[in-house]
Amino acid sequence: MVHIPASSVRDSSHVLETHDLRAYYRMKYFGIDREVRAVDGISMHVRKNEIYGIAGESSCGKTTFIKAIAAAIRPPLEIVAGHVKYSFIKDGLYELPAAERSAIRWRHLSYILQGSMNVLNPVRRIHKTFEDFAFRHMHLGRAEFDLEVKRHLERLRLPAEILHAYPHELSGGMRQRVCIALATLCKPEFIIADEPTTALDVVVQKDVLAMIRETQTEFGSSMIFVTHDLTVHANVTDRLGIMYAGRLVEEGRTADVFSNPMHPYTAHLIASLPKIGDTQPRSALSGSPPNLADPPKGCRFHPRCPLAMEICRHENPALTMLAEDHRVACFAASTKVQPSKDGEQGEMKTLEVVR
């Protein structure tokens, strides 16, 4: 296989753009409204041919964000405001009729999900699963389809025998590789990977990550890669966005974020990574992630932040470009960071309009 360095083929056109995306869980029990603001005003873009990483602790809204960009919205989750735009769809994702949306899935937009055991149907052999997922998107005859599947597995260096196996006969790493093969069969423009290696052992994890990276480079897909493990991000992603309590707090090229983290949350996450050969004590972050049904006012990180100032308690910092390709939402990082125009009051206004 010829490896083309990812940087040489990258162009700056955006495959995915979100603008001020807000997805809330809205529940009504016994007349009491409850609103969980899991994704609250995320504007970002993913360039062609890059792996964009999203990091954050659990319950920071990572999975909700994925659901929102994949149009996998089921009540009580609602898109309250914002746009999601893909380069392969003329209008926004949510302007599309539901039938066309499902035609785009898998063909242009596919997923690698976390629990491979739950993705693969346990009572169907792997080749049947390939048919279930991809046959109707490939527009090929039965024999051609089978040939294409075999060719694809060969490309990914998977043995063809696995097609006749049941999921339980494969090891966890192998199952995850099958899921990757499944997601890349139609050579989609955009792949969403949600914690693809979290349940795997270290040795297997490295292979699977290498396979994801290779596949992505070979097919020129763009990818959103979600995991809470920063060491994985350091090794796989091109750009990295750090999420905290439903908001993007820092975004930049992975190497820049690691060498020069500007948000105190990012800085803490990176400083707390244990390393072989280094035993100096590392502190853990005190406090716990905020309740998204009732997030703190102002910057949502301020109750746990060592650098919190007066302004942080009242105003929400806007995600500001502070260096080339490096955006940060923290008043302490630079005086250039202004309160978000779309602060708490602005949010309320948007809500009223949509309601």
Place this chain on the structure above:
Amino acid sequence: MTTPLLGLDKVSKLYKRGGLLGREEFRAVDDVTFHIDNNEPQVFTIIGESGSGKTTLARMILNMVRPTAGTIFFKGQDLASIRGGGARRRFMKEVQPIFQNPFEAFNPLKRVDRYLFMTAKNFTDARSSAQHEAAADAALNKVGLSLGEVRGRFPHELSGGQLQRVAIARALIPGPSMIVADEPVSMVDASLRMSIVNLFRTLRDDLKVSIIYITHDLATAYYVSDRIIIMRKGEVVESGPARTVLENPQHSYSQLLKSAVLSPDPHGHGVLIGDSAASQQARASPHPHVSSSEPQVR
């Protein structure tokens, strides 16, 4: 020589499966020998991939599973000789477990504090409910929580990190001399992982509790442990002081494990691409493609 806190002597565990035809045997743990000294509390780490027998080993140390061959001694007593409720309780007072997934370890329909009170009632001299609460509060304080934060809460109302700390507090109530922690951080967020691992250090240094830390994460193992054994397919392939073993692994499998650890320093784009040859090798050897002949032991 003083009696070791825990001694394993040629311990093996054999699982058999299948019926009359095609009976298969599977060696989950194969001839494992090690001991933990009594003079100084330590963090003893067992590293291995899934299916390497580390959980089976933990279960045998907890006396939940009997070894097929070999003996396990705790403070000089053979675990096989523990009979009857009283002796069992005395053993459980000394050795306490912490499990992998705190959300599964706690019954979702029971309040979390109930576990603490029941442990206090069964394993300490506390007789009144006020004493139970005092014992629970004291244990929670050791892990950085307080009874006020936990009282009356159900497991889903606490975060994973908090719940895991409650599990550790529960294990501390009887005043054990050893805690067996089976993958205690693998289900916990990276940002909270350090708080749990730091807690183990504190327990060892301040409360003089020895900890058997079972993990597949070499980085935290290096950070926290004093001694280490590396297991593969039920066998111990390498053992020794943690720092020495992890800095300079001798066995080929230990070297493979170490090379698979991702460094947190970013190398730029697509670092992993160049590794395809090495990963091919790794793919070929320790992980059979179709592992039907090898049942996974959990």
